[in-house]
Amino acid sequence: MKRIGITGPTGAGKTTALQALEELGALILDADAVYHRLLEEDPALCQALTDRFGAGILNEAGKLDRKKLGSVVFGDPAALEELNGITHGFIQKALEAEMARAEKDGRPAAAIDAIALIESGCDRQCDAVVGILAPAELRIRRIMARDGIVEDYARARVAAQKDEAFYRAHCDFILENGPEDTPEAFRQRALELFRGLLKR
Ligand SMILES: CC(C)(COP(=O)(O)OP(=O)(O)OC[C@H]1O[C@@H](n2cnc3c(N)ncnc32)[C@H](O)[C@@H]1O)[C@@H](O)C(=O)NCCC(=O)NCCS
Numbered sequence: 001m002k003r004i005g006i007t008g009p010t011g012a013g014k015t016t017a018l019q020a021l022e023e024l025g026a027l028i029l030d031a032d033a034v035y036h037r038l039l040e041e042d043p044a045l046c047q048a049l050t051d052r053f054g055a056g057i058l059n060e061a062g063k064l065d066r067k068k069l070g071s072v073v074f075g076d077p078a079a080l081e082e083l084n085g086i087t088h089g090f091i092q093k094a095l096e097a098e099m100a101r102a103e104k105d106g107r108p109a110a111a112i113d114a115i116a117l118i119e120s121g122c123d124r125q126c127d128a129v130v131g132i133l134a135p136a137e138l139r140i141r142r143i144m145a146r147d148g149i150v151e152d153y154a155r156a157r158v159a160a161q162k163d164e165a166f167y168r169a170h171c172d173f174i175l176e177n178g179p180e181d182t183p184e185a186f187r188q189r190a191l192e193l194f195r196g197l198l199k200r
């Protein structure tokens, strides 16, 4: 089974590219979705987060309010680093279990979609790492529309992330999703790249 890592900054088009990989039979593992599920299901993770960030990150029902936590960490690189130090171990363990299940099921490939694929060390579990890039202003517009968030929050999220040079330095392949690309043209280019990777 081929293990492919997909990374790149918010709004670049990782999820869109992964639809192409899914067409080729790959199991898609979305690190954000795995993390959101762990927040619902794993009391140890929630306890570790409230121990560090306090009860102010909870909503009235006692559940973690990610936007409250995001408002703390997206403006404070040291706090984001600490958050990553708490969450990445939980996420990596859950992803490893899902990959093992995909292999047992006889999947031709499994792909991890993760913003922090490289920083968390998950890239070391992958046969190839593909970075998806698009200009920051375009990404800000795309995530405001997709997530219904205000411009300041979108800018803070973008500013908290690694720059293009980081992804160009660490990825084996780069796919660009610029202003001239339609979603379909981008998907086709992704499909071509992934077909080649699965044949290797
Ligand atoms: C930072 C938090 C509070 C933001 O919550 P919010 O609801 O705004 O975002 P959501 O979880 O839906 O993620 C949306 C996007 O935010 C960005 N993002 C999320 N976590 C991080 C992070 N640690 N570093 C940089 N960007 C991040 C990514 O682009 C992600 O795709 C939350 O995502 C969190 O607690 N993240 C830590 C866990 C983590 O590292 N997740 C990424 C999986 S590798």
Ligand SMILES: Nc1ncnc2c1ncn2[C@@H]1O[C@H](COP(=O)(O)OP(=O)(O)OP(=O)(O)O)[C@@H](O)[C@H]1O
Pocket: 008, 009, 010, 011, 012, 013, 014, 015, 016, 017, 115, 132, 142, 143, 146, 177, 178, 181, 182, 183, 184, 186
């Ligand atoms: N070429 C394109 N033209 C127009 N819209 C696009 C294009 N590519 C992606 N989009 C849209 O932009 C938004 C962001 O794309 P996508 O969700 O794939 O990004 P992502 O890299 O997975 O982001 P995140 O890390 O925040 O989850 C989506 O709503 C998607 O439909």
